[in-house]
Amino acid sequence: MVTIIFFCGIYTVLILGIAQAAPAKGNGVTVSVNGKVVGYALEGQSFTQDKYFYSRPSAAGYNGAGSAGSNKGPSNPDYLQQVKDRIDSFMVHNPGVKREQIPSELVTASGSGLDPDISPEAAKIQVKRIAVVRSITEDKIVALVDANTEKPLLGLLGTAKVNVLRLNIALDELKQHTAFSK
Amino acid sequence: MSKDKRNAKLFEGSQVRDALKQSFIKLNPRALVHNPVMFTVEIGTAIMLVVCIWVLLGEKSQGSFAYNLIIFLILFITVLFGNFAEAIAEARGKAQADSLRKTRQDTPAKKVFAVGGIFTDEIKIVPSSQLQKGDFFICETGDTIPMDGEIVEGIATIDESAITGESAPVIRESGGDKSSVTGGTKVLSDHIKVKVTTAPGESFLDKMIALVEGASRQKTPNEIALTILLAGFTIIFIIVCVTLKPFGDYANTPITIAAFISLFVCLIPTTIGGLLSAIGIAGMDRALRANVITKSGKAVETAGDIDTLLLDKTGTITIGNRKATNFWPGAGVDENAFVEACVLSSLADETPEGKSIIELAETKGFKKPVLQKDKVTFIEFTAETRSSGVNIGDTRIRKGAYDSIRNKVEKAGNSVSPEMYDRVKVVAANGGTPLVVSNNDVAIGVIELQDIIKPGIHDRFDRLRKMGVKTVMVTGDNPLTAKFIAEKAGVDDFIAEAKPEDKMNYIKKEQTGGKLVAMMGDGTNDAPALAQADVGVAMNSGTQAAKEAGNMVDLDNDPTKLIEIVEIGKQLLMTRGTLTTFSIANDVAKYFAIVPALFIASIPALQGLNIMQLHSPQSAILSAVIFNAIIIPLLIPLALRGVAYKPIGASALLRRNLLIYGLGGVIVPFIGIKLIDMLVSIWF
């Protein structure tokens, strides 16, 4: 019966073989800016600077070598205090935004700690801040958000979302572009 | 007498008193341990007693003394109620058996002492209790038969009304299938010598009484399986209650011992636990009320599972024997002359058929002719001629089966007319038996004999069919006649021209197909089949061999009793099933009463679970425990009477019982506990 060892061998090698035909040969798809790898397409990364769209809070600090959720229960008082602090901090950095406009995913940690996305609403709420920091008109940034919004699958299934890394790369490009045209 | 028995009151004063006394005697833990559910309640009661004393000694953490005492008392009463249910069922069964036993008080017996050799046997009068198995005794006109036995010499008419309630006397004679006599019955005429077949204290009735009293009562297979399931539930709730202690510790919720015990007692299936043995006894008791003595509880249970029922045609499906229903004179024969010939041929015919011919003739206005004895010779039926008749002077009248008369007629050079042959065929095809009558070797007409199917029997078979029981008619008739009667009576199958071994083979065939077969029989040659059948009901009038072989004895000798027995068996199982369901469904409401009560003091948020809005934690727990206790006596009548069986198909029946006892079992306690709480909340 020990021969079933072949099982994991054969199967693994087979899938590994097929992987060579897959995107990035199964090594994980990377995103590069100016020839330099700045991230993995699928994994989120930390954006805490005001000039970038924030990504979601992460219990793992966006460490791609150690994923984790917060595992905080919904009634945990420490956790609720933490969320409250995040809300307050967000409001300090985004003057003019009303408390009830803040989408909860911007103040709650994701499951993996590597969530690459935020909702379009969560992106739009940050437009005003970025416009001020980067001195770009809000319209342009809104257009950028819209352009980077991924519709639900087939337009029917699941959630609409914005990949924060790609949006921020586009944001950087927008700035270079405008700088260049000046 | 039997009619009175059936209508007996559910509770009679003397029985209740007796049962109350027994309820206390049954508290003995050694007796109670066979009922795991009630046994654990008893342990809980004992613990509460200790707690009460502890509180009395000054312990403060367990609530007030009054509260603990009340819980203790209610639990104590719960156990008593359970015991009472069993005791009252026993008392009723015993009362039933006692009334039968009264018929066999010590009577003088004329015992025969064999002296041997050429000397005549000596006869001495001894008390019946001194008769041993194998002894002989004599009974003469007016004697009460002292002991069950088998007639070895003589014939007698016997009044069996003491046992069966049937007033018409019966004839018993040595040899054959009607040789059995029962103790307590009375000889009306003639003289018989009887061999004792049972040892004192071992008659069927004695066995039955022992069964009811519990001395030799064994749990039936289904009862064992159910007890296992109930024990399983009990263990689950032991786990639930024991683990609740550390859970409570974690949540900083102290839980009193009274609350633990109450929760536990409410959750375990006390209702069915308390009533389980009562249901079983009541089943046997119901059989007894139907005048059926069962040799074990298992037989009653098996009766409910019967797939195939073998029924003798005669007496069960049809009334007694065939009767003459029509005279069909041949062409050119005067009807009056023909009827007269028929009557003459039957004058000496003592068979029921022969008598019925004369009866039919009398309804047509004929009188028995007076004959001069010297001129008349009666010809008896012989197997060789297969006909009987009379010679009056030189007139030779014969009647017999078609073949035998045709042989006779054709031998004399005459022939049976085609019209008459057609008539014979028509009669046979209609399920009748044709007898052909000849006068001086000329066929003169046909007598039609018909089986009279019992009124209402068709409906009973329909009912059986809906229960899933297949009925099979056993008859000695030819296949054609058998088929006609089978169709008319509505049985599913028949065995025609049946010999005793045919029954046996049929039973075996059905059993290899996985079916359970019941049959009724009386003769010695039925004994192997009775033993082979899963439920064999012997008639009390039958031979000792038949009674030994079967597992039930019907005192009424009523072949349709099988149908009643099947229903009694089904009722027994159903009562257990529905009360189990009811009992377990009750737990839902009890949970909603007790669980919030346990935690509400330290976790006020759990008020949200108190959907019954019970007054206080203490009143909630008390209400649940009180409900739990009083539901037992409330259900005793149901346990004793049995849940009504309706032949509406298994699925429909399940739906019905699930709605009544399942859904009802969920809803009733919500109402009951709330009502009790409203009352209890005055004090707590």
Next chain:
Amino acid sequence: MNTEIIGIVTMFLLTLLLAIPLGRYMGKVYQGEKTWLDPILGPLDKLFFKLGGAKPDRDMTWQQHLLALLTINLVWFLFSMAILMTMGSLPLNPDGNPSMTADLAFNTTISFISNTNLQHYSGESGVSYLGQLVLMLFQFISAGIGMAACAVVFKAMKEKAGDKLGNFYNYFIKSCTRVLLPLSIVVAVLLLINGTPMTFKGKDQFISLQGDTVSVSRGPAAAMVAIKQLGTNGGGFFGVNSAHPLENPNYFTNIIENVSIILIPIALIFTMGFMLKKRRLAWMIFGVMTVGFLLLLVPSVYQEMKGSPAITRLGVTQQLGSMEGKEVRFGPAASAYWGITTTVTSNGSVNAMHDSFTALTGMFCMLGMMVNSFYGGVGVGFLNFYVYIIIAVFISGLMVGRTPEFLGKKIEAKEMKIATIIALLHTFLILAFTALSSHLYAHDPKTYAGWLNNPGYHGFSEMLYEYTSSSANNGSGFEGLGDAVPFWNITCGIVMLLGRYLPIIGPLAIAGILAKKKYVPESAGTLKTDTFTFGAMVFAVIAIVVALSFFPALALGPIAEYFSMK
């Protein structure tokens, strides 16, 4: 309608659409009929049988089946312990991950051979690639064994099975090669296309847009993710399982993976209908399971989409719903759907953190595992359901006045004893061990402070969930629990062991004993088991047994939490 709702409805319908033909196909496989994969995989099977010295045509009794099953498992247990405790110094370990301690290896081994896949380690740092591959092997084997045991029971349920119940090795190998392997390849390829890695390269490093230095774990994930879902194993490659963007990159892969979770459990019901030629019975069972499943699912989805009441009180908008511990690309509806599917089927993979579900969703997840047979794990889910059927048949048989019988076999004391013990066992394991840990914690909260990530009722739920998950061989967790310590490793190991094998042995024994009994043909008095009424009865038995056993514990955990937040 909301696209999130449409998403989960689509997932369920897609599953059903695939499950029916798959069930039929598996029926053919187990009955030894020809299938279109024979030419490709036939030689492979033969090789296995030859090398293993098994004779696939030899019929076995149920006792022999049991012996074969336990032997296989014992061999693999020893093998796995050896690898996990030495893998730090074995090849295929580019990240230099350490070997496991004995108690962790014990827990992990049992966890994987028992199809539980409870992970007290984190995939990225706790195990080497070789270790991962060995664990993946068990994901095939444990699923194959569950399916084989189930096939034996199907065979025994046939009218005139007698003692000839087929060959265990045959069922086992065929389950692996004819069902799990082809499906895994399909799923793995779909995942690869969507970006799940499959590589033996170690960690990568880069500097992020914002200037942080970030390292990224990779590995041969695609192969493992496929079988972990299909075999209701659930043990993920990465620590956060299918919430990890590399393990479950987008909504499409989420559909694929989630369908894979319940595909085989549902298909097996139809396999039974096909093998026994009792399609109505299959639909009845499917109906009961689905009703139970929906009763757990619908309120969970509602609760998650409504959001957490505590967050609402903080004033922010929960336009998506409760988002703590969830990924934006899946959203609350798909997360709740996954949460319920993974717990009802004993899968245990997660795409959101169950610890952070709202109180009631957490409870419904636990209920799913407490019942453990609303679909249930591959093979074993049906076996659990079989025990409930036996109990329901018994009670309802009595209710219609007939000695209970199921598929023409009488249910008597012996079978009831086994069924009762098995029904008891689950309750006992969960409550007794939760009681033990509560007792320890309640009396010495300082020593055990590291256990609970959350205080109060939720902390209790974490412990309750852990043992429920272990006993149900689920493997998901309220992961806040600090469980990588000897106490949890060992106790969970014991619970998983008992919770796995006894519920296989029990139904196998019942079915084996029943198979030898005389067949009783149906009559009008026989209670039909393929009717709506009987379905309601089975459901009532399950609901009442579970509710009665766990109500007090749940009242102190999630129910108390729910009412206290309201």
